[in-house]
Amino acid sequence: MENREPLKPYLLAYPGPLRDQLVAAVxxxxxxxxxGLLAEYEAEKEELPPVGERSALIDSDGREVAVIELTEVRVLRLGEVDLRHALDEGEGYASVAEWRAGHEAFWHGDEMREALGDPGFEVDDETLVVAERFRVTERF
Structure with missing residues (x-):
């Protein structure tokens, strides 16, 4: 970690048990x-990250625990997410339907709706999502 340029933080979920579970899976x-939702990027006025971007994976305590490098970034309709992507999320989903139910629960939660500024936010097959693939390049 010494003598390296600061990296943009890579945040999975919100701090707490879900983030801890996701970081451990990474x-x-x-x-x-x-x-993620394309709407999140729009709400935060953020550009999509480019393939090759390196970021610091952050745990619930705000610590950098690893460096990840993006290997693929795709924008697609929620209805187009396939089984390979769902399985590669490493959360134990056995089907796209299970994956989607878990993600809809998160996206329809109070924290996400507040972040998007839309208390009634809901997703459907046409909702645009950002599907990212990455690899760990360094652990701290």
Whole structure:
């Protein structure tokens, strides 16, 4: 960690048990993909990250625990997410339907709706998502 340029933080979920679970899955190699809402990027006025971007994976305590490098970034309709992507999220989903139910629960939660500024936010098959694939390049 010494003498390196600061990296943009890579945040999975919100601090707490879910983030801890996701970070552990990344560190174990089970999680090599993630999905976010394009609306999140728009609400935060952020550009999509480019392939090759390196970021610091952050745990619930705000510590950098690893460096990840993006290997793929795709924007697609929620209805187009396939089984490979769902399995590669490393959260134990056995089907796209299970994956989607878990993600809809998160995206329809109070924290996400507040972040988007839309208390009634809901997703459907046409909702645009950002599917990212990554690899761990360094652990701290």
């Amino acid at each position: 560190l174990s190699g089970q999680k090599v993909s993630t999905t």
